[in-house]
Amino acid sequence: MTPGWITTTLLDNDTPGGWAVARSREGFLHDDNGPLFPREWLKRQDLSVFAEHGIGHLDGEPVYLLELNAASDVPGCSWQGLRGFMLQGDHTLYKVLGYAAQIGTWAREHRFCGSCGQAMAKVPRERAMYCQACDLRSYPRISPSMIVLITRGDEILLARSPRFVSGVYSTLAGFAEPGESAEDCLIREVREEVQVEVKNIQYIGSQCWPFPHSMMLGFHAEYAGGDIVPQADEIEDAQWFNIRELPPLPASRSIARYLIDLYLARRLGHAEPVLPG
Ligand SMILES: NC(=O)c1ccc[n+]([C@@H]2O[C@H](COP(=O)([O-])OP(=O)(O)OC[C@H]3O[C@@H](n4cnc5c(N)ncnc54)[C@H](O)[C@@H]3O)[C@@H](O)[C@H]2O)c1
Ligand SMILES: [Mg+2]
Ligand SMILES: [Zn+2]
Structure with a gap:
């Protein structure tokens, strides 16, 4: 048995057994034990199954996705969106659900x-x-997106989109366009969103962001010039914040938060955080 989560395309739908997760527009089905159910039990419930996909092995056991037409009531169970699983609970299970969501969406489309x-x-x-x-x-489909923390000594540039939870400020991000390198995209997005120039661009790390199919490539960059001018409609506000007086920040498992926490740790001499994949 190989421990952990490994994706595969080799599973046969006609072979019984294993685990299954069920997904509808309401999110994933879960009970007190989480979102993984014995597959044969799940298939006996009153579910309207649109498609079934073998998706991988968890601790050596096969895992399937039941993609549903609609959410139905299963006694003792409820539905929760993928973001809820990202925010709290077992990170490996969130990875299983994130992969399931991307495969389900892609196969449907x-x-x-x-x-x-x-x-x-x-x-x-x-x-x-x-x-x-x-x-x-x-x-x-995987959509590469750049995300960057821009710094100026003890200050960091954070912005908020009208879509964010009230009060929260985050790093700048945006999707790569055809013809761009990661660096081209980063420079363009920063210009578009705040009209600032950057230098010393450094790649930090990446994160799968299955909402619905982004691949976040995380960078650090230093301020090189320009005054902040927030992009109309996209950026509600953008400011330089002193690292000792920060606003509410993004969720702890996001790469946005990791980029901020990493800079703070390096600047203040604290232990460095670990990036959740
Ligand atoms: N994991 C994290 O910490 C984190 C933090 C911030 C943003 N993100 C993600 O980064 C991605 C990009 O962020 P953004 O919303 O600022 O992007 P953005 O600045 O490029 O603006 C979004 C706009 O891009 C266009 N768009 C949508 N999907 C696209 C695609 N696949 N390819 C090209 N253009 C597309 C649409 O017009 C949309 O309104 C989003 O998926 C967002 O959820 C992740
Ligand atoms: Mg953006
Ligand atoms: Zn054809």
Whole structure:
């Protein structure tokens, strides 16, 4: 048995047993023991199953996703969105659910060929959908996004979007566009969102962000010039904050929070935090 969570495409839906998670628009089903259920028990419940996907092995046991048409009542259970599992609880289980969500969404959105419109079929032993007419394979979509902490000595640049929880300020982020390097994207996003220039861009680490399919690439950069001008509509407010007087910050498991905490730790001589993958 290999401990931990390993994704796979090798599971056969006709082989009984293993664990399963159930996902609807309301999130994942869970009870007091969490979101993993014995698969045969789950399949006996009154669920409207849209698709079933073998997704991986957890501590050597196969795990399947039951993708549902709608949430239904299961006695003793309730539904919780993926963000709730990210914010608290077992991080490995959150990784299982994050992967399940991305596979479920991708498979649902790639039932038909984007080129000719015919039905696509699952490719055996590969996470891909295939159109025979076009000889076209569609793989799960991952959207690279840059996220950057900009610093100026004891000050850090944080901003808030109108979508954030009231009072919370975070690092700047944005999606890569075709033709850009990670650095090009970072420089463009920072210019667009606050009209500031940066230098000494350093890659720090990355995080899967399955909302719905981002891959966050985290950077540190130093301020090089310009006065903050927040982008209309996208940025409600942006400010330089002294590291000793910070506003409410993003959730502790996010890479945004990690980039901030890492800088504080280095600046103040504290132990460095660990980035949750
Ligand atoms: N993990 C973290 O700590 C953390 C923190 C901040 C942001 N994020 C994530 O980073 C991503 C980018 O952040 P943002 O919202 O500031 O992005 P952004 O500044 O690029 O603005 C969002 C806009 O980009 C466009 N867009 C949406 N999806 C896209 C895609 N796949 N490719 C290209 N453009 C797209 C839309 O017009 C959307 O309104 C989001 O997924 C966000 O949830 C993660
Ligand atoms: Mg942004
Ligand atoms: Zn086709």
